[in-house]
Amino acid sequence: MxxxxxxxxxxxxxxxxxxxxxxxxRVYVERTLAIIKPDAVHKSEEIEDVILKEGFTILQKRRLQLTQEQCSNFYADQHGKAIFPRLIIFMSSGPIIALTLARTNAIAHWKSLMGQITDMESVETETKRAKYGTSELKNAFHGSDSFPAAEREIKFMFPNSVIEPTPSxxxxxxxxxxxxxxxxxxxxxxxxxxxxxxxxxxxxxxxxxxxxxxxxxxxxxxx
Missing domain, CATH: 1.20.890.10 (cAMP-dependent protein kinase regulatory subunit, dimerization-anchoring domain)
Structure with a gap:
């Protein structure tokens, strides 16, 4: 040319x-849902600074408190697991902050940044769950597991949002x-x-x- x-x-x-x-x-921008759980809400400003420094854009932000029924609907895929009742009680016990995050490979990057639930048991791990979480239940964060999950969860937390499908x-x-x-x-x-x-x-x-x-x-x- x-x-x-x-x-x-x-x-x-x-x-x-x-x-x-x-x-x-080619750069493909993804969106994912991030939740700062009740046990970490008091550190939300500090956590949001970390999110921005990691290259995310915060498209939407909402502070709310879910009812147990809403928690049950949101975590429907966890129904039947032993932790499910305690998870519902915990997630409805106080306010949360829901965030729609965007960047390249947003889903995978946020999951990597959070770390695994088991990270809280290792003092050598530097993930955000290891820093802000305290137990398997109170692990500070939630992140969408896949693109379909992100689409559903963003729509759940932000009902008026319009999510255009990402072309392959x-x-x-x-x-x-x-x-x-x-x-x-x-x-x-x-x-x-x-x-x-x-x-x-x-x-x-x-x-x-x-x-x-x-x-x-x-x-x-x-x-």
Whole structure:
């Protein structure tokens, strides 16, 4: 791919190589639900500072106290386990802080930052559960286990939130190949032919007029 500079009478046309964007790494931003549990709420400001320093963006924040019924619904996947009754009593015993966090690999990174429940038993572990938790039950934090879980849990804590599905790498590449690349290639070809004084503005204007999403083009295609 070439970028063209305007040519003067005393200057030959110059071209500059630009990166092949297909080879650049793609960044996928995830969202996950984090909960600061009743035993760690008093340290919430300190914990939120740690979260921000780890590269997360806090999209939503809510302080609330769940009823036992709400806790039972939220932890429905834990029903039948021995810890379930104590978990419900503990989680409804005081306020919690629910956070929607976003960053690259948010789910895995928050889980790694929290650490395992068993970390509280090891003084050598530096996870946040080891620092703020005190027992298997009172372990300071909750984090979504997977993307479907994050979607469900964010919706549970923030009922009015709208969560757009994250496209897969394959579907994104298919969309680019089918709809974006052909139009962009045509535009760059026309740019090479015309060699305008301001190529960026010219290309932007051409794409606006020739985009497949242009309503006038769509109407013409239908007619």
């Amino acid at each position: 070439l970028r063209y500079r305007p040519r003067s009478d005393s200057q030959e046309e110059e071209t500059e190589e630009v990166p092949d964007f297909d080879t650049l790494p 790498k394959e579907s994104t590449q298919e969309y680019l190949s089918r709809y974006v690349n052909p139009t962009l290639l045509r535009g760059l070809t026309e740019l090479c032919k015309h060699k305008p004084f301001n190529p960026c503005v010219w290309l932007a204007d051409w794409l606006m007029k020739n985009s497949p999403n242009n309503p006038q083009i769509c109407e013409g295609a239908i007619m």
